[in-house]
Amino acid sequence: MEKQHKIAFIGAGAMAEAMIAGMTKTLYKPNQLIVTNRANKDRLSYLANTYGVRTETNKQQAVQEADIIILAMKPKDVANSMAEFVSSIREDHLIISVLAGVATDSIVELAKKRVPVVRAMPNTSAAIGKSATAISLGKFANEQHLAIAKSLFETVGLVTVVEEHHLHAVTALSGSGPAYVYYLVEAMEKAANEIGLESNVAKSLILQTIIGAAEMLKHSPKHPSALRKEVTSPNGTTEAGIRVLEAYRYQEAMIACIKRAMERSIELGKELIAMTK
């Protein structure tokens, strides 16, 4: 039944596109999705042409027509944006926010109604149905809203339900996570270039290495450290390389990275509260 919902996307950037791409490949018909943004008409044309979705410049109109509103603008823009269509929000709407750091209570306040809100943290792998998404419920949301949101995000990957306070950690880990992997691949590509490999050859080797390692992590019962040790022959090449990573404190850097990303999520939520006081 959920697939019959009409859904208004407010915000049409990278995350909205990843969701639209995944959703229209699965349960949703393109005409169930109405997409709006701040001002970029070329972007709306691109999304309409690529995915067949409807676009709308009048946000009130989009919200009035929709059963579900997906907030997909930057956290700093949510207050101005919601002010544009607040009069069209109904208590029977379901608002789904993918905004980093922003509490469901903040969204309820901006909506000025006892509206159900589900906060979600997907990632851009939604575009190929591989998002790792965590969701949690706002104070006016119930099990039915949870079920709707869960089935919506299941069309773009795996979904887990967490307590809202954990969404800061989730954001740092799996919301931002794809970027950490891409950053690693960027470094591997630079290294491959410096040690004389042709870029196409390097790309396919790196890609298959990442896919192979990810599949091993998924299918092997062994701990990542055991899988790592299997690669690491005594006094061999891996050991020599990993010693360099240890000298650069690679694990500490990753841990500090994820903790700082989590702090930033908390800050984003507080900045919105300060802005709207």
Ligand SMILES: NC(=O)C1=CN([C@@H]2O[C@H](COP(=O)(O)OP(=O)(O)OC[C@H]3O[C@@H](n4cnc5c(N)ncnc54)[C@H](OP(=O)(O)O)[C@@H]3O)[C@@H](O)[C@H]2O)C=CC1
């Ligand atoms: N990118 C990611 O990997 C992830 C992002 N998120 C969250 O998703 C949200 C969007 O991120 P992302 O897609 O990367 O951002 P982008 O910068 O790519 O897109 C932001 C979008 O918001 C629109 N927008 C800005 N102001 C308004 C407004 N007043 N009314 C309507 N739309 C508006 C912009 O429109 P215009 O172009 O016209 O200005 C643009 O379409 C963020 O809150 C982020 O925390 C969550 C998980 C992962």
Ligand SMILES: O=C(O)[C@@H]1CCC=N1
């Ligand atoms: O960088 C950000 O703030 C967003 C949230 C998670 C991924 N991108």
